[in-house]
Amino acid sequence: MIIKSTLQLLAAVALSGIIQAPPGQARKNHDGQWHISSLRVEAAQQITQGDGVIVAVPDSGVSPHPDLQGSVLPGADVITGAGNGYADKDGHGTGMAGLIAAHGSGAEGALGIAPKAKILPILCSPAGQDGETDALAAAIEFAVNNRANVISISIVSGASARLQRAIEMALAADILVVAAAGNAPRSDIVGYPARHPGVVAVGGIDRDGSHAAFSVTGSEIDVVAPAVDIYSTSIDGKYRRGTGTSDATAIVAGAAALIRSKYPYLPAQEVAHRLTATAVDKGPPGRDDEYGYGVIDLVAALTADVPPLGFESVSAPATTADARPDDDAGSTVRGLATLGVIVAVGVGWAFVARRRRRGDDPPPRISR
Structure with missing residues (x-):
């Protein structure tokens, strides 16, 4: 569907703030992967690099990129029913894949958290169009049927019945599901599926390690990760910088891939427990609504x-779908796009999240 005139105006304003980095600044951009040093990624990669783990990325697809060469499996386009998930038109999915599994080296490369993990790309949110909310459900179903070990969801959604069933299917299949909490001001509560019990809900921190002002807070937050000015891969072999809980979610998904590689027989719920139990506490002592259990370590x-968790729920009690307003069961908003802008280095893309559809509009949608 064509973007409405008001959103076109917002996009034009957002574009005026995009920073284009000339090729000569590539080294500075790569050195600017501040989350790599902050999270001691290179030390972790001395232990494992994610071998043998498949991370599904339901998003805008994943474009071929030198830093992802050999890391991207054939996936799916659940919108058209044809294609392998490689047709990324806006770079968001490619950016998330890079944060998880990029293996770039040298001055210009981007490094992911788990560079030996495999990415399963699933196109469920095409550029410039509305997609059905159930497309995300179809993407999750595809991930379950194609042996994913982790599903990284950088989308905030309404809780349709099919999507809830798909999340439950993934959890029952021992898949760790990681999802973005969402970004203010577009959201004021933890979105779906992050608030679904058993899903790892991810918030964001800034360069100082403090709660990112845009990161939605709530009792469902499990952990936080870097979410501001995050450098990663983009379309056409280029690079991007992004800000939002989308990026933090992909980083946590990469961390989960490392754990699943190191402990291949550990149940998904115990993997989530490792993330929360070892997180660096921030804010008030113990779990809180801004940081959850803390910053991932x-x-x-x-x-x-x-110590083992047992069979308790990973997350704090979540709001049920039945308690949500009727219109929230509708469209989904990409977590990173809810902040308004993606700064794409050398690309110049910007995206504005669409507002949820109301009234007599068509059925539930994935909104972008």
Whole structure:
């Protein structure tokens, strides 16, 4: 569907703030992967790099990129029913894949958290169009049927019945589901599927390690990760910078891939427990609504002696779908896009999240 005139105006304003980096600044951009040093990624990668783990990325697809060469499996386009998920038109999905599994080296490359993990790309949110909310459900179903170990969802959604069933199917299949909490001001509560019980809900922090002002808060937040000015891969072999809980979610999904590689027989719920039990506490002592259990600690998650969790729920009690307003069961909004802008280095893309559809509009949608 064509973007409405008001959103076109917002997009034009957003574009005026995009920073284009000339090729000569590539080294600076790569050195600017501040989350790599902050999370001690290189130390964690001395232990494992995600071998043998498949991370599904339901998003805008994943474009071929030198830093992802050999890391992207044939996936699916659940919108058209044809294609392998490689037709990314806006770079968001490619950026998320890069944060998880890019293996770029040298001055210009981007490094992911788990560079030896495999990405399963699933196109469920095409550029410039509305997609059905159930497309996300179809993407999750595809991930379950294609042996994914982790599903990284950088989308905030309404809780349709099919989507709820798909999430339950993934959890029952021992897949770790990681999802973005959402970004203010577009959202004021933790979105779906992040608030679904058993899903790891991810919030964001800034360069100072403080709660990112846009990151939605709530009792469902499990952990937080870097979410501001995050450098990663983009379409056409280029690079991008993004800000939002989308990026934090992909980073946590990469961390989960490391754990699943190091402990291949550990149930998904215990993997989530490792993430929360070893997180670096921030804010008030113990779990809180801004930081959850704290900032993920990759090295501790891979090495600490963590007592078993048992079969308790990963997340705090979540709001049920039945308690949500009727219109919230509708469209989904990409977590990163809810902040308004993606700064794409050398690309110049910007995206504005669409408002939820109301009244007599068509059925539930994935909104972008």
